[in-house]
Amino acid sequence: MKNQRHVIMALVEDRPGVLQRISCLFRKRNFNIDTITVGKSEIDGISRMTITLKADERTLNQVIKQLEKLIDVIRVEELHTENIVERELALIKIKTSNIQERDEVIQYANIFRAKIVDVSKNSLIIEITGTPDKIDAFINLVKNKILELARTGIVAMKRGNNETSS
Amino acid sequence: MKGSEILVEALRREKVEVIFGIPGGAMLPFYDSLYDSDIKHILMRHEQGAAHAADGYARASGKVGVCAATSGPGASNLTTGIANAYMDSIPIIALTGQVPTLMIGRDAFQETDIVGITMPITKYNFQIRDTKDIPKIIKMAFKIATHGRPGPVLIDIPKDVQEKDAEVEFPEDIKIRGLKKIPEPSLEKLKEAAKLIVNAERPLLLIGGGVILSNASNEVLKLSEMMLIPVVTTLMGKGAFPEDHPLSLGMIGMHGRKAANHITYECDLLIAIGTRFSDRSTGNIQCFAPQAKIIHIDIDASEIGKNVEPYLGIIGDAKKSLRILIDILKQYRKKENTEWYKRVQELKKEYPVKMDYDDIPLKPPRIMKELQEVISDDDIITTEVGQCQMIAAHFITRRKPRTFITSGGLGTMGFGFPAAIGAKVAKPDVNVIDIAGDGSFLMTMQQLATCVEYGINVIVAIMNNNYLGMVRQWQELFYNRRYSAVYLGKTTDFVKIAEGFGAKGIRVERPSEIKEAFIEAFKEKKPVVIDFIIDPEYNILPMVPPGKCLKDYIDLNI
Numbered sequence: 001m002k003n004q005r006h007v008i009m010a011l012v013e014d015r016p017g018v019l020q021r022i023s024c025l026f027r028k029r030n031f032n033i034d035t036i037t038v039g040k041s042e043i044d045g046i047s048r049m050t051i052t053l054k055a056d057e058r059t060l061n062q063v064i065k066q067l068e069k070l071i072d073v074i075r076v077e078e079l080h081t082e083n084i085v086e087r088e089l090a091l092i093k094i095k096t097s098n099i100q101e102r103d104e105v106i107q108y109a110n111i112f113r114a115k116i117v118d119v120s121k122n123s124l125i126i127e128i129t130g131t132p133d134k135i136d137a138f139i140n141l142v143k144n145k146i147l148e149l150a151r152t153g154i155v156a157m158k159r160g161n162n163e164t165s166s
Numbered sequence: 167m168k169g170s171e172i173l174v175e176a177l178r179r180e181k182v183e184v185i186f187g188i189p190g191g192a193m194l195p196f197y198d199s200l201y202d203s204d205i206k207h208i209l210m211r212h213e214q215g216a217a218h219a220a221d222g223y224a225r226a227s228g229k230v231g232v233c234a235a236t237s238g239p240g241a242s243n244l245t246t247g248i249a250n251a252y253m254d255s256i257p258i259i260a261l262t263g264q265v266p267t268l269m270i271g272r273d274a275f276q277e278t279d280i281v282g283i284t285m286p287i288t289k290y291n292f293q294i295r296d297t298k299d300i301p302k303i304i305k306m307a308f309k310i311a312t313h314g315r316p317g318p319v320l321i322d323i324p325k326d327v328q329e330k331d332a333e334v335e336f337p338e339d340i341k342i343r344g345l346k347k348i349p350e351p352s353l354e355k356l357k358e359a360a361k362l363i364v365n366a367e368r369p370l371l372l373i374g375g376g377v378i379l380s381n382a383s384n385e386v387l388k389l390s391e392m393m394l395i396p397v398v399t400t401l402m403g404k405g406a407f408p409e410d411h412p413l414s415l416g417m418i419g420m421h422g423r424k425a426a427n428h429i430t431y432e433c434d435l436l437i438a439i440g441t442r443f444s445d446r447s448t449g450n451i452q453c454f455a456p457q458a459k460i461i462h463i464d465i466d467a468s469e470i471g472k473n474v475e476p477y478l479g480i481i482g483d484a485k486k487s488l489r490i491l492i493d494i495l496k497q498y499r500k501k502e503n504t505e506w507y508k509r510v511q512e513l514k515k516e517y518p519v520k521m522d523y524d525d526i527p528l529k530p531p532r533i534m535k536e537l538q539e540v541i542s543d544d545d546i547i548t549t550e551v552g553q554c555q556m557i558a559a560h561f562i563t564r565r566k567p568r569t570f571i572t573s574g575g576l577g578t579m580g581f582g583f584p585a586a587i588g589a590k591v592a593k594p595d596v597n598v599i600d601i602a603g604d605g606s607f608l609m610t611m612q613q614l615a616t617c618v619e620y621g622i623n624v625i626v627a628i629m630n631n632n633y634l635g636m637v638r639q640w641q642e643l644f645y646n647r648r649y650s651a652v653y654l655g656k657t658t659d660f661v662k663i664a665e666g667f668g669a670k671g672i673r674v675e676r677p678s679e680i681k682e683a684f685i686e687a688f689k690e691k692k693p694v695v696i697d698f699i700i701d702p703e704y705n706i707l708p709m710v711p712p713g714k715c716l717k718d719y720i721d722l723n724i
Contacts, residue, residue, distance in 0.1 A: 013343075013344060017281070017285075020282070020285065021285060024285050024286050025286075028286045058471065058475075061471060062468060062471075062472060065467050065468035066468050068346060068467070068468075069346075069466070069467075069468055070344065071289070071290045071310055071342065071344040071345060072344055073344055074343055074344050
């Protein structure tokens, strides 16, 4: 069976220990996940999690059903990747030894519609937002000049006018 | 009210009648309030046993079992018992003391992160941070433990939370938004199931522990009889269907009855209810029920497709699903005297169960035979784990649910004896017999003190072979008879141990003494340990080696 990339959204109680419960589940069930992000949702007291993973249908099914069993998880939904907006943000500190190098990086950043958020004598910090693929592509371009890299993981949302609380 | 009083009152309102536990520093306020209450407390001699006793109580009674321990080692000693209840979906509540809130995280004396430790082995767990939350959390805990597929819930209560005063109200009910509604079984799918059953030539029911948890035994019997469907059970399903019924073939699995394992190859439709298709039940899943379309009914959606991809998966309560299914099937003609029914009788004749050994040292099947003849349908058999467990499961016939109590999923040696204590407390009027091994009994036998002190007169029947028998058997069969670290020696005198605790000890070495010993034990007004000296190299056979198909078992004459 082929492992495809999947995006799962989970609405969870905003309580201490919830993230531990979920990561504990993934570990004990031997599920490999790629990214997990948590933040507030539009509903008070409920956080929203976005989980991405590569899995076959059976595993995906298990991940969703096992998540649904957790008392702190209110709702789980697979977000089908063809019909969602997904974004990740990365901060990338890049070494620029001279003006030429700096100009080159700035040019790349412009092409990728990234922002320069900090400039110092020998480095730049770039803020780039987009799909993980886009961020990967940018990172590839500047790979050997990266001093520091921080990525947020993915957040995603279905297109159209449904609400999470429905 | 003081927190500890609120706690006791909340438990009373949940109709808790008995708590199995051991006090300690962080539980002093709770035990002080318990002193004035009508809730009975059984002082266990080790916390593991407290959790197992709560578990055995829950299995025998169908109610929630409650155990209590102090912080630190008290709490961590509960964990084996909690994991055991988790694996077998048994509703228990574990109450643990915790160091005062302000001390948490400072590595205080007897501090342990029991909430962190038990996260993967509880259905849910709580730490109460505010005294006024106690009624709400107790209500939630009982609801979670019993809702849908049951399981253990732990509540950790810091000492200061027990001591503080608060004005509280006790809610009648509470909404937990993360507690998913149990889905109504799909009528459409049940109609399809009915059609499959009617059209099947060789249908077979596979009954798991879920049927017992759902109290659906009568429904299984009805379905089986009206459509003439033979029944096999898993270890956990043992007792859910009368095993002496013409349609029963007994338990399947690694040490299942031969006829039961064979019939899984012949059936063309397998209706599996309340089972998770454990590897010990199915053998190699690739060759399990090879001719059958599988209908899987389970209350836990995640079980459908976890180990076996069914032809038809139905999510719902076993009892409810079966009632609807039976209703649908009423429009079809009852089946009578089918070829398949004849085949079932044939299979049972083809694979008889031999129990009448006269050997000295004893062969365990003979002990089971004699026991069978003196127990009643309501008596409860509990088991330890290993050969003794499989001897009991293979040879003893049970006719009623909740009369065979065993550690199925976790396989906990030392479970059977404290579980028997819990069962006896739940059902004081029946005989409770723990089928033990010498290795298993040594793990929790300190609870003899508990039994004697409270007059909990259970019987421990030790299959004494001086070995960790099942490990030895595996070493004999799969490791070239290299008996590594399995010999327990012959110096332990179980009769004297029993006597030392104030219980009665009986040693049995001859077949002619077996029945007499049981009858004497039933009459005795003390707990009784019967030390059966069995053949040290007795193997429990048939046995399906791990990873092999159910028909590829090792048999007696090989």
